[in-house]
Every structure is written in structure tokens, then in C-alpha cells.
Amino acid sequence: MVREEQRRGPRAAIRIVRFAPGERLAISACLLGETCRYDGASKASPGVIALAADCRRAGVEVVVVCPEVLGGLGVPRPGAHLAGGDGHAALSGRARVLTAEQGLDVTAAFLRGAARASELARGARLAILKARSPSCGLGQTEIDGALAPGDGVLAALLVQAGVVCTTDEELAAGRLQVECPG
Numbered sequence: 326m327v328r329e330e331q332r333r334g335p336r337a338a339i340r341i342v343r344f345a346p347g348e349r350l351a352i353s354a355c356l357l358g359e360t361c362r363y364d365g366a367s368k369a370s371p372g373v374i375a376l377a378a379d380c381r382r383a384g385v386e387v388v389v390v391c392p393e394v395l396g397g398l399g400v401p402r403p404g405a406h407l408a409g410g411d412g413h414a415a416l417s418g419r420a421r422v423l424t425a426e427q428g429l430d431v432t433a434a435f436l437r438g439a440a441r442a443s444e445l446a447r448g449a450r451l452a453i454l455k456a457r458s459p460s461c462g463l464g465q466t467e468i469d470g471a472l473a474p475g476d477g478v479l480a481a482l483l484v485q486a487g488v489v490c491t492t493d494e495e496l497a498a499g500r501l502q503v504e505c506p507g
């Protein structure tokens with residue numbers, strides 16, 4: 326079972342998540358080096374890659390998801406942003422996802438991919454997501470052409486499902502510690 330505790334550092338609370346064998350950890354695929362971003366690149370994070378390796382060795386199941394690819398979008402693909410609200414608004418039909426250049430509506434693909442990724446990550450107690458993405462961004466994402474408070478579509482779905490979510494940036498900043506058994 327995941328145990329979480331808050332430890333007060335000199336400036337901010339540090340969240341600690343301790344895994345037990347058999348628990349599940351979901352991670353945005355691009356952080357593990359998969360070349361699945363809209364521009365055909367990855368966002369490989371050495372810290373996340375090392376953490377995933379440690380967790381796997383300790384018997385934690387690492388679930389790797391790219392919701393945009395799971396939604397049927399290709400690589401490369403046009404960049405996209407939320408319009409009219411964040412991922413929560415998109416899930417309830419109050420916002421859309423549009424491609425940056427042509428304004429094509431790709432909301433259905435984003436919703437489909439988020440649902441598939443959420444299903445694959447079912448039971449995960451922690452998700453490490455790529456910051457600021459219209460799918461994976463947590464707490465901040467691009468809305469109407471500018472960074473704004475809000476969650477991406479997958480992040481919103483996972484938050485609503487009760488999954489503890491964080492980003493690569495929180496991990497890199499030391500605001501989250503993940504401890505694997507062993």
C-alpha cells in the first residue's frame with residue numbers, strides 16, 4: 326500500500342510516497358525516453374528513468390502511457406492546446422482541444438486517449454506526469470494560447486479517479502520523494 330506523509334522542509338512541504346511490492350506507478354511515456362511527443366522527440370528525464378528502474382527492481386509495476394498516441398494521434402502531430410478551459414472542463418464538454426496552427430478540433434482524440442490511459446493505469450496510486458502538457462500537465466497547462474492554472478485532460482481524469490498525481494518538475498525540485506521497497 327502506498328503510504329504518504331508530509332515532511333516540512335525549510336521552505337515547503339515535501340511529499341513522501343512509499344510503495345509496496347505489487348503496487349502500480351503510472352508514468353508519462355515521454356519522460357521515460359519514448360519519442361512520442363508531438364514534435365517526434367522525447368522528454369527523457371534521468372531522474373524519472375532511474376526511479377522507474379528502482380521501482381521495477383523492487384516489484385512495483387510501472388505502467389507507461391502516452392494518452393495522445395493511445396487516442397490515435399500520430400507522431401509527429403500538430404501541437405495542440407486547450408481552448409475555453411482546462412482538462413476538467415474538456416471532460417465535461419465545456420472546453421475543447423485545438424491544434425495550434427490550424428485550429429482543428431482534436432478533442433475527441435484527447436478524450437479517447439485519456440480514457441484509455443486511465444484504464445491502463447487503473448489502480449495506480451501515483452502518476453508521474455509531464456508538466457504543462459495539454460494531456461499530462463498538472464496544475465498548469467496551456468489554455469487559449471498561454472500557460473494558465475489547470476490540469477491537462479489525462480491529469481484531470483486521474484485526479485478525478487483519486488490517483489495521486491505529480492509532475493517530473495515536482496520530482497526534480499525535490500518536492501516529492503518516492504521510496505521503493507528493498
Ligand code: SF4
Binds near residue numbers: 353355390
Ligand atoms: S501526451 Fe503526455 S506522455 Fe504523450 S508526449 Fe505528451 S506529455 Fe508525453
